[in-house]
Amino acid sequence: MGIRFFLPAITVPLLIACEGPxxxxxxxxxxxxxxxxxxxxxxxxQWRTSIHASGENTDRNATTCAxxxxxxxxxxxxxxxxxxxxxxxxxxxxxxCRTCHKIHESYDTSDWELRTKSPVQLMxxxxxxxxxxxxxxxxxxxxxxPDPLPILNGSSVTIRSGYWGPHHSTQASIIxxxxxxxLSGSEAYGNSSHxxxxxxxxxxxxAAAIGNKSGGHTMKIAxxxxxxxxxxxxxxxxxxxxxxxxxxxxxxxxxxxxxxLTQLAGKLREQNxxxxxxxxxxxxxxxxxxxxxxxxxxxxxxxxxxxxxxxxHNYRYIKALLKNSIENL
Numbered sequence: 579m580g581i582r583f584f585l586p587a588i589t590v591p592l593l594i595a596c597e598g599p600x601x602x603x604x605x606x607x608x609x610x611x612x613x614x615x616x617x618x619x620x621x622x623x624q625w626r627t628s629i630h631a632s633g634e635n636t637d638r639n640a641t642t643c644a645x646x647x648x649x650x651x652x653x654x655x656x657x658x659x660x661x662x663x664x665x666x667x668x669x670x671x672x673x674x675c676r677t678c679h680k681i682h683e684s685y686d687t688s689d690w691e692l693r694t695k696s697p698v699q700l701m702x703x704x705x706x707x708x709x710x711x712x713x714x715x716x717x718x719x720x721x722x723x724p725d726p727l728p729i730l731n732g733s734s735v736t737i738r739s740g741y742w743g744p745h746h747s748t749q750a751s752i753i754x755x756x757x758x759x760x761l762s763g764s765e766a767y768g769n770s771s772h773x774x775x776x777x778x779x780x781x782x783x784x785a786a787a788i789g790n791k792s793g794g795h796t797m798k799i800a801x802x803x804x805x806x807x808x809x810x811x812x813x814x815x816x817x818x819x820x821x822x823x824x825x826x827x828x829x830x831x832x833x834x835x836x837x838x839l840t841q842l843a844g845k846l847r848e849q850n851x852x853x854x855x856x857x858x859x860x861x862x863x864x865x866x867x868x869x870x871x872x873x874x875x876x877x878x879x880x881x882x883x884x885x886x887x888x889x890x891h892n893y894r895y896i897k898a899l900l901k902n903s904i905e906n907l
Contacts, residue, residue: 607685624787624795625674633672640666646718646747649677656694656717661701678714700750702727702757707750712778719779720750721757721881728873730759735873737866740858743880752885753778755895759874763902768894771817785813828890835882835889838900842879845907851876875903 611618625631635647644651644663648670651663658664675681680691697708698716702723707716721744728735744757751757755769775781787794791801792810799810809828811821818824846852851866853859858876860866868876878899882889889896 610685610687611689620787621795622675623790624793627790627796628798630673630677630797636670636672639668639670644670648672649674652677652718653693698750700754700757702744702751705754705756707754709753709778710776712775712780715779716750719747721745721748721884724877728759728868728870728877730761730870730874732870735868735870737858737860737868737873737876738862740860742858742860743877744884746884748881748884749779749887749891752881752887752896753891755892758878758881758895758899759871760898761871761874761878761902761906763898763905765898765901767898770892770894772890772892782813785810788812831890831893832888835893835896835900838897838904839879839882842875842900842904842907845904846876846879849907871906875907878903 638644638647639651641662641664644667645655645661646652648667649672650667650670652673653676654663655661678693679689680693681689683689692711692714694717695711695713697706698713698720699706700716700720702721707713709716724743726735726737744751748757753772755767755773760767782799783793783797784795785793787796788801788810790796791803792798792808793812799813800807801810802808809821809825811818811824814824818827843852843856847854847856849872850859851868851872858866882896882900885891885896
């Protein structure tokens, strides 16, 4: 038999795959971020538990949807200044690191920079909202313009689709205290202090993380702890010092808001505006003919429902929208 030689395996350093910009030294560039620290690992583990990471709606990759439902579409629209992409996105990916950060564009710590912090012009009202770092979120977390858009005490409105309304993720307008129809009633319109948070969304939703359950890149405030719902109030402490009182307040606000939403849905069902399962009772063949104020009450219902904060984002504004809509119906 011939003699066999066993050569030791050659280990190739991982950093060779990270070349960085032309002419750069890989060790000098890549190790600024890819080092023995756990920041990237922690952020990634948090992100994996977020709704952003699920990729559940990346199939909404057509030109009018891709901005908010795909990472590629968001980056294109932020660069172009438009809200539609030039074409449908092929092989779309979920909202992730490169959606919000300039990952591997400079190959140094500036890669952590947010893709945009510019003030955002809200689609539904045209007003400009500036909440610092939270502006990144506002680009998508805002209502669209219902077609047709009802005007207070205006002409009647014909709704021809069960999908009419502000779409989803109405948070920016709710926090700003705008976008709804301010029907007259017993409740005065106003805003909570959340309207004036310097960095808006991230102040509370990206507070100090509790593992990968809440805060940080999970974007979550509520989480499950030993079979019960717990809250991460790390971002609230500047204004709310007593967490027990804050928990009670939050539960009370959400309970009241849910009750008002239920009452408003009932009124909308009584007038055949909503179906028995609270869907808009309209099709192209059987449109809804509504007064402008009826359509406004429906708009208010959808704005608050799709905000999904249970009144927490802007309690005063939400309460007024719901109570006055109920009174008008």
